[in-house]
Amino acid sequence: xxxxxxxxxxxxxxxxxxTMLLSACSSSNDAATxxxxxxxxxxxxxGYLLGEAPKGMPDVLAKLNEKLKKDINATIDLNYIGWxxxxxxxPLLLASGEDVDFIFSADWNYYVEQANKGxxxxxxxxxxxxxxxxxxxxxxxxxxxxxxxxxKIFMIPKTTPDSNVFVAVxxxxxxxxxxxxxxxxxxxxxxxxxxxxKNHPNMIGLNLDSQVDLPTPYQQLMRDKIGYTGGPFGGGxxxxxxxxxxxxxxxxxxxxxxxxxxxAQRYAAGIMKDWYDKGYVNKNPYSNKIRSKDNFVEGKSAVxxxxxxxxxxxxxxxxxxxxxxxIIPSLMPNGKVPIGNYIGAGIxxxxxxxxxxxxxQAFDLIMEDPSYVYLTYFGIEGKNYVITPDDKIGLSxxxxxxxxxxxxxxxxxxFVNKALFKPMSTWPQTYIDxxxxxxxxxxxxxxxxxxxxxxxxxxxxxxxxxNASTQYANPIYIGAVKDVDKAFDELAKNLNSAGLDKVKxxxxxxxxxxxxxxx
Numbered sequence: 001x002x003x004x005x006x007x008x009x010x011x012x013x014x015x016x017x018x019t020m021l022l023s024a025c026s027s028s029n030d031a032a033t034x035x036x037x038x039x040x041x042x043x044x045x046x047g048y049l050l051g052e053a054p055k056g057m058p059d060v061l062a063k064l065n066e067k068l069k070k071d072i073n074a075t076i077d078l079n080y081i082g083w084x085x086x087x088x089x090x091p092l093l094l095a096s097g098e099d100v101d102f103i104f105s106a107d108w109n110y111y112v113e114q115a116n117k118g119x120x121x122x123x124x125x126x127x128x129x130x131x132x133x134x135x136x137x138x139x140x141x142x143x144x145x146x147x148x149x150x151x152k153i154f155m156i157p158k159t160t161p162d163s164n165v166f167v168a169v170x171x172x173x174x175x176x177x178x179x180x181x182x183x184x185x186x187x188x189x190x191x192x193x194x195x196x197x198k199n200h201p202n203m204i205g206l207n208l209d210s211q212v213d214l215p216t217p218y219q220q221l222m223r224d225k226i227g228y229t230g231g232p233f234g235g236g237x238x239x240x241x242x243x244x245x246x247x248x249x250x251x252x253x254x255x256x257x258x259x260x261x262x263x264a265q266r267y268a269a270g271i272m273k274d275w276y277d278k279g280y281v282n283k284n285p286y287s288n289k290i291r292s293k294d295n296f297v298e299g300k301s302a303v304x305x306x307x308x309x310x311x312x313x314x315x316x317x318x319x320x321x322x323x324x325x326x327i328i329p330s331l332m333p334n335g336k337v338p339i340g341n342y343i344g345a346g347i348x349x350x351x352x353x354x355x356x357x358x359x360x361q362a363f364d365l366i367m368e369d370p371s372y373v374y375l376t377y378f379g380i381e382g383k384n385y386v387i388t389p390d391d392k393i394g395l396s397x398x399x400x401x402x403x404x405x406x407x408x409x410x411x412x413x414x415f416v417n418k419a420l421f422k423p424m425s426t427w428p429q430t431y432i433d434x435x436x437x438x439x440x441x442x443x444x445x446x447x448x449x450x451x452x453x454x455x456x457x458x459x460x461x462x463x464x465x466x467n468a469s470t471q472y473a474n475p476i477y478i479g480a481v482k483d484v485d486k487a488f489d490e491l492a493k494n495l496n497s498a499g500l501d502k503v504k505x506x507x508x509x510x511x512x513x514x515x516x517x518x519x
Contacts, residue, residue, distance in 0.1 A: 042069065043355045045362060046077040047102040047347075048093065049412030050109070053080050056405030060379050067372065072361045080412065083211030084289070087236055087466065094119040097352060102359050104412060105155050105348040107341065107452060108231055112149060114348070116456040120154035121349035121356050128153070131360035134368035135159070138417060143342035146450055156349075156363055157342040158415040163438045164229065164340045165329050167311055168220060169296065169304040172324035174200070183328055186220045187271055189303070193280040196302040205280035206292070207301030208478065213292045214238065214285050216305045218477040220330040221268035226260055227332040227446075233507045234455035234462040238477075239469045240495055241462065242507045244448060247334050251447030251515055253508045255500055257492040269476050269484045276479025285478055297321065297402060308438065310409050312424070312431055316401035319428040327434045329441060339442040341450070345414040366413070370420050376413040377421075379406030392425035401426060451514045458506045461499030468494040 057078075065075040081089050086109065093100065094114055105111040105120070114120060128144075129136050139159045147155045168186050175181070178195040180188075193205035208214050215238055219230045227246030231237040240256050254261050275281050282288060293314040296304035304314050311327075318325050331337055347363050349356045365372045378385045378393060384406040388394040395404060408424075427435070455462050472491040481487040 040073070043074045043358050044077050045074055045101040045355060045359055046079070046099055047359075048079045048081055048100065049104045050081055050083065050086060051410075051412045052082060053078075054406045054410045056379055056384060057411060059383070060375060060406055060411070063380060064366075064372070064375055067375070068362055068365070071365060072358060074355070074358050074362055076362065087238075094350065099352075100350040101353040101355055102347050102349050102363070104345070104415075106345050107343045108237070111155055111343060111346075111348065112452050113234065113455050113459065115149040115152075115154040116454055119348075119351055121351050121353055123153040123156065123349070123360070125153075127357065127360065131357050132156070132364040134364045138368050138419075140342075146342045146452075147346070149452065149454070154348055155343060155346040156360070156367070156415075157346040158344070159342075159367065159417040160419050161340040161342055162344065162414075162418070163308040163337075163442050164344070165308045165331075165337050165438065165441050166216070166220060166230075167306055167308070167330060167434075168217070168328045169293070169306070169311060169314065169318075170326045170328065171296075171302060171318075172326050174302060175326060183326065185224055186217060186328060186330065187224055189328075190275070193275060193278070193302065197279055200302070203300060203302050204282050204295075205302045206275065207282050207288070207290075207295045207303075208285040208305075209288045209291050210286045211289065211291075212237075213305050214474065215477045216292075217303075218268045218272055220305075221271050222264045223330050223332055225264035225267050225333065227334070227338075228261075228264065229338060232256060232465075233453040234458070234503065235466055235469070238474065239466045240473045240491065241465045241469075241500065242504045244511070246338050246446045247332055247336075249447055251511055253504060253511055255495075255504050257488065257495060257500070262488065265476075266484060266488065269479070269481070269487070272477065272479030273481060273484055274479070281478055283480075286474075297323075308435075309414075312427060313401055313404075313407040313409065315428050315431045316426045320400040320402050325428065325430050327430060329434070329437075331441060335441075336443040337441050338446050338449070339444050343452075347415060367415060368417050368420075373416045373420050376411065377416050378408050379404075387422065388425050390425070392423045393421070394425040448511060448514065451511060453507055453510055455503075455506075458499065458503045461503050464498035465495060465500065465503065468498045 061078055068074050068076065090110055091114065135156065143157045144153055147153050147157050170183065170189065170192060174192060174195050177199055178191040180192055183189060196203055196205045206217055219228065222228050228243060229246065232239055232241030232243045235241045242253060243256055243261065244251055244253050245260065256265065292301045293304035293306050293311065295301035297314060297317045304311065306314060315325050349359045353359060366376055374381065383396055384404055386394050386396050395401065401407065472494050475481050476487050476491065
């Protein structure tokens with residue numbers, strides 16, 4: 001009898017210790033009060049991605065939820081933050097205390113800032129190993145190191161870094177009209193834009209949208225002169241602020257309104273003003289929500305802007321309409337572009353999520369299980385895509401790239417493991433030739449690779465810089481200024497008033513510490 005009592009006491013003591021351990025390990029979410037994953041209770045995971053849902057999203061989401069319910073007894077309530085609303089809505093959504101379980105995150109989209117504010121749930125190594133076995137097996141441990149903020153992980157990063165080659169796409173028929181056979185840089189397309197203006201009255205040379213394209217041609221022109229990828233430290237792609245030259249091995253930090261950045265900006269601004277004054281740019285991009293690459297396919301824009309990944313569907317759709325295309329890669333002065341990192345796209349769990357373990361389980365499947373990866377990225381097999389007899393990804397019979405309701409890469413699931421993809425049978429030769437050169441363009445040889453800036457100490461100044469940029473930099477980007485020199489004087493004055501020097505000093509301190517640790 002005594003032995004039985006001892007065993008009972010031992011069990012009770014063990015259970016009590018386990019309970020205390022679980023309680024001690026919990027963060028703002030009390031782990032002891034959360035239902036364990038895989039229990040009978042179904043949960044709905046509310047989450048947000050960026051962009052806009054494709055037309056076929058409801059059908060895909062229904063299939064996704066059917067699979068998730070069967071595998072982990074969970075479904076997803078999926079929402080989108082439009083590109084034009086990211087700067088205002090993204091931080092507000094996390095600060096409001098709204099019931100959110102997960103949200104898209106990236107180093108270029110507030111990951112460091114929001115992690116430092118306590119907006120994200122900490123992912124502990126033991127939980128990652130337990131709830132994300134597929135991810136753990138597939139990912140390079142370096143990715144988790146990149147995701148660390150002050151030694152803690154707040155993001156499920158992507159397994160496969162993407163090539164970050166930005167591109168501009170031209171039409172070969174208009175190139176012929178302009179007498180162009182080869183174009184190496186966007187700065188050389190003046191004759192092309194002139195031919196558009198002269199011969200195609202229903203087409204705009206650069207038909208830019210307000211959300212993605214507005215600064216893009218300007219930034220591509222800047223890249224002729226300096227190693228700039230777009231978006232300063234702590235700011236979005238439309239902002240001015242603090243940056244460094246990716247081709248500079250010292251990793252020196254610059255304000256964007258001092259040399260050598262100022263000269264690169266003046267160069268880009270002068271070309272954009274010339275094009276704007278000649279009517280090659282749409283007069284009011286601020287009110288346009290249609291990407292240039294979509295208008296390109298519709299014959300309303302003569303240039304399509306995109307990147308290595310998202311331009312593929314544009315080229316396929318153009319080919320289906322008989323439009324022959326020409327790709328101009330946007331390279332730095334050394335002919336290279338910095339290769340993407342692991343935290344360029346991922347998912348963060350909201351700090352107030354009641355189901356963080358179930359979120360981990362869901363994205364272990366979505367990111368790494370081939371059936372989930374193909375569903376979320378390519379859509380429904382037999383409807384949006386098929387596997388061809390030669391084991392490639394093709395379009396279903398009767399569907400073209402232009403009529404596909406769920407184009408690849410369009411739904412915001414940019415973090416899935418792309419190493420699982422089969423080749424695409426729909427790629428035009430133009431894109432295949434470009435794709436083969438990716439390794440030639442990409443470089444990981446840059447001084448601040450892996451550096452994550454913590455903007456907490458200067459968050460007010462960075463917000464002020466973003467506001468000043470909206471008013472004084474946006475017109476420069478599209479060429480809508482009367483005098484370039486005066487426009488930069490006004491921009492510099494307002495950026496300095498917003499606290500540019502303080503931001504530069506903070507970035508410089510952190511960058512120097514980062515570089516010192518690498519030695």
